[in-house]
Amino acid sequence: MKKQWIxxxxxxxxxxxxxxxxxxxxxxxxxxxxxxxxxxxxxxxxTPSKTVGEAPSDAIVLYNGKDLSQWQNKKGGSPTWKxxxxxxxxxxxxxxxxxxKQGFGSCQLHIEWRxxxxxxxxxxxxxxSGIFLMGRYELQVLDSYDNPxxxxxxxxxxxxxxxxxxxxxxxxxxxQAYDIVFTAPTFFADGQLxxxxxxxxxxxxxxxxxxxxxxxxTEWIGPSSYKSHNSKEPLVIQDHGMDGGNPVSFRNIWIREx
Ligand code: MG
Numbered sequence: 427m428k429k430q431w432i433x434x435x436x437x438x439x440x441x442x443x444x445x446x447x448x449x450x451x452x453x454x455x456x457x458x459x460x461x462x463x464x465x466x467x468x469x470x471x472x473t474p475s476k477t478v479g480e481a482p483s484d485a486i487v488l489y490n491g492k493d494l495s496q497w498q499n500k501k502g503g504s505p506t507w508k509x510x511x512x513x514x515x516x517x518x519x520x521x522x523x524x525x526x527k528q529g530f531g532s533c534q535l536h537i538e539w540r541x542x543x544x545x546x547x548x549x550x551x552x553x554x555s556g557i558f559l560m561g562r563y564e565l566q567v568l569d570s571y572d573n574p575x576x577x578x579x580x581x582x583x584x585x586x587x588x589x590x591x592x593x594x595x596x597x598x599x600x601x602q603a604y605d606i607v608f609t610a611p612t613f614f615a616d617g618q619l620x621x622x623x624x625x626x627x628x629x630x631x632x633x634x635x636x637x638x639x640x641x642x643x644t645e646w647i648g649p650s651s652y653k654s655h656n657s658k659e660p661l662v663i664q665d666h667g668m669d670g671g672n673p674v675s676f677r678n679i680w681i682r683e684x
Contacts, residue, residue, distance in 0.1 A: 470484065472484045479536060479538070479603055479605075479678065480678065481536070481678075481680035482682070484682060485536075485680040485681060485682050486528070486680065486681050486682070486683070487679075487680045488526060488661070488679040488680060488681055489515060489676065489677070489678070489679040490513075490678070491509075491512075491513025491514070491515075491677060491678075492509075492513065493509070494507070494509070494515070494524065496526055496527055496528065497524045497525060497526055497527065498524070498525055498527055499521070499522050499523075499524060499525070500522045500523040500524065500525045500662065501521075501522040505521070505522075505524040506518055506521045507521065507524060507665075513677060514540075514675045514676075514677055515675060515676045515677060516673050516674070516675045516676075517555060517663075517665050517666075517672065517673050517674050517675075518665070518673075519665065519667055519672065519673065520665070520667050521665060522665050522667075523558075523662050523663060523664050523665050524662070524663050524665075525561065525660045525661070525662050526660045526661045526662075527660070528658075528660065529656065529658030529659050529660050530560070530658055530659070530660070530661055530681060530683060531560070531610035531657050531658045531659075531683070531684075532608060532609050532610045532683070532684040533559075533606075533607075533608050533681050533682060533683055533684055534605070534606065534607055534608075534681065534682040534684060535557070535559075535604070535605075535606040535608065535661070535679075535680075535681045535682075536603065536604070536605050536606075536678065536679065536680050536681075537557060537603070537604050537606075537676065537678070537679045538601050538602065538603045538604075538676065538677045538678045538679070539555065539567050539601070539602055539603075539604070539674055539675065539676050540599065540600065540601050540602065540674065540675040540676075540677075541553025541567075541568070541569035541571075541598045541599070541674055542569075542598060542599065542671070542672075542673050542674070542675075543598055543599025544598075544599075545569070545598055545671070546671040547669055547671025547672070548573065548671075549573065549574065549575040550568070550575055550579060551668070551669045551671045551672065552568065552569045552573050552598075552671045552672075553567070553568055553569030553573075553598065553671065553672060553674055554566075554567065554568050554664075554666035554671070554672045554674070555567035555568075555663060555664045555665070555666055555672065555674040556585065556663070556664035556666070557604065557606070557661070557662075557663060557664075558644070558661065558662035558663070558664065559606070559608045559623070559625070559661065560610060560623075560655065560658075560659035560660075560661075561659045561660050561661070561662045562643045562644060562655070562659070563584070563608075563623055563625070563640050563643070563644055564584070564585040564644040564664070565582070565583075565584060565585075565604065565606065565625070565627060565635075566579060566580065566581055566582065566583045566584075566585045567581060567604075567664070567674060568580055568581040569581070569595070569598045570582070570593055570595040571595045571596065571597050571598055577589045580593065581593070581595050581629070582594070582595075582604075582627060582629045582634040582635065584625060584635060584638060584640060584644075585644045586644065586645060586646070586650070587638075587640065587641050587644070587650060588635060588638045590627075590629065590634035590635060591633060591634050591635065591636065592632060592634060594629040594630045594631075594632035594634060595629070595630075596630060601677070602629065602630055603628075603629070603630055603631070604627055604628070604629060605627070605628040605631075606625065606626070606627050606628075607625070607626040607627075607684075608623065608624070608625050608626075609623060609624040609625070609684075610623055610657065610658075611623040611640070611652060612657075613652075613654040613655075617653075617654035618654075619652045619654075622639050622640055622641070622642075622652070623639075623640035624637050624638065624639055624640065625637075625638050625640060626638070661681070663676065
C-alpha cells in the first residue's frame with residue numbers, strides 16, 4: 427500500500443513539471459515581456475526650444491529681457507535693477523535682492539549670468555551674486571576665472587557646503603549658464619526635517635554638483651541647519667551690494683516645476 431502511494435505521488439509530480447514548462451514560441455515570449463511594460467501615465471508632450479538653453483514649451487519664463495513683472499524687491503515694491511536695451515538685467519548695488527512673486531519647490535531652473543568685463547575687486551568681491559533656491563539655499567555666482575577664494579565659496583559652490591566638482595568658469599564679460607535640478611526638502615508636521623534638499627548643477631554644460639545633499643540654510647558664519655518652511659518658496663537673486671565689483675548681469679531665466 428505504502429509503496430503504491432509513493433509511485434503515484436512521483437508520477438503526479440513528473441506530470442505537473444512537464445505541464446509547467448511554457449512553450450517558448452514568440453507569442454508566449456511577447457506575453458511574458460508585456461508583464462513589465464508600463465503604458466500609463468503617458469508623459470506630457472513638451473516642445474523643446476530650437477536653441478539649447480531657451481525655454482521649452484512648458485517652462486515658466488521668469489525673465490525674458492523685457493520686464494521684471496514676475497519679480498519684486500526683497501525690501502518691498504518693484505525691483506530697480508537695470509534693464510539695458512539689449513535685454514540684459516544688471517544688479518544695481520544696494521537696491522536689494524530680487525524675489526519671484528511665485529513660490530517654487532522642486533524644479534528645473536535655467537539662468538544665464540555674466541560677471542563684469544571690467545574687473546574690480548577680488549575674491550568674494552568680484553562678480554558676487556547668488557541664486558537662492560527657496561530663498562535660502564545659495565548656489566554661488568562669482569567671477570571664478572583666475573580669482574582665488576575659498577573653494578566652498580567659488581562659482582558653482584553650494585555656498586559653504588559643497589565645492590563644485592570642477593571650475594567651468596568662462597572669462598569675465600562672457601555669458602555663462604547654470605542648469606539646475608533642485609529637489610525641495612520635506613518636513614514632518616512638527617517641523618523636523620524629513621528629507622533634505624538635493625541639487626544637481628551644470629555650469630556651461632559641465633556637471634559641477636551631482637545630486638548634492640544640502641545641509642540647511644546658507645550661512646555666512648557658522649554651521650547650516652534646516653528650519654521648516656513652506657513646500658513652495660520664492661526664488662531669490664542676490665544683490666551682494668557691499669562693494670563695487672559686483673554688477674552681475676542676468677538674462678534668459680526660466681523654470682519648470684517638478
Ligand atoms: Mg553670493
